[in-house]
Amino acid sequence: MSVKNEKRKIHEKESTRQFIGTKEITDYSLITEHGELVYYIVKPTNISVLSEASVGARVYALMTVLKGVAEIEMMCVNSRxxxxxxxxxxxxxxxxxxxxxxxxxxxxxxxxxxxxxxxxATAREFFILIRLKEEKESDVFPYLSRIEKSLKEQGFSVKRANKEDVKRILAVYYEQNVTTERFEDFDGERWIIPDDF
Structure with a gap:
């Protein structure tokens, strides 16, 4: 058996979470093989109606946030x-x-x-990600609140993503699926009948 076929067989046996490298979705984050990610959903500003000075101010505000929080990563995905x-x-x-x-x-x-x-065509969603390193559990929420406060002080409309938001983000990113009403916690959850065991 070739190496390519062996890799394919291994991937076929992996669960979806193993395949995409996630371990758990908590109430406020996504735990992956490469760390814990916290998502902030950023409501976009329609810059086409702003003056050049206002656009410059928005860019400066984002630069201020980026300088203040080195751990920030940004992501833009289709929301459709x-x-x-x-x-x-x-x-x-x-x-x-x-x-x-x-x-x-x-x-x-x-x-x-x-x-x-x-x-x-213009449906996009913007996210600011914070990759938690080795913060103590007691320090996580104050740290995340400071970041959210900093974003809001600079004029950004943000909300920390909850568990359902994270599942929706993953569904859109991996499946390009925005029509599912309820996102599953594990593969095939919608097909399980509780009294059937």
Whole structure:
């Protein structure tokens, strides 16, 4: 068996959490193999309506926060589903399809996906991440509160992500799924019937 096949078999046996490198989702963080991450959801400012001076002030405010908290990491993700894989599949099927009626239906499907994606094109979410190192448990919440206060003092509208927010962030990032009403704590949770054991 080749090394590539062995790696594939190992990945097939891994749970989703093992595969993406997470250990636990707490009430306020995501514990990974590379440390504990705390997410702050940042409400974006529409800078297209601000003056040049106001935009400069926003940039300076962000710079002030970054200088004050060296542990900050930033992340921007789509907050809506991506249909690129679906559209690629439809294009491939259209090229292979001999039946003109089926080809026409596939074209209509692709046009529909294009319209949906255009409507959601500007949907982005911004996050500030704090990677907790070796802080004592008693120091974590005061430390996180200081960071949140610093962000708010600089004019940013932020909220520390809770457990449901973190699960939603992961679902959007890994699955491009924003339509699930309830995010599962473990794979297949929605299919378990409690009295069935």
């Amino acid at each position: 589903e991506s249909f690129e894989d679906n559209k690629r599949f439809l294009r491939s099927r259209m090229e292979q399809e001999d039946n003109p009626v089926i080809r026409k239906l596939l074209e209509k499907d692709q046009t529909h996906l294009d319209r949906i994606q255009i409507q959601m």
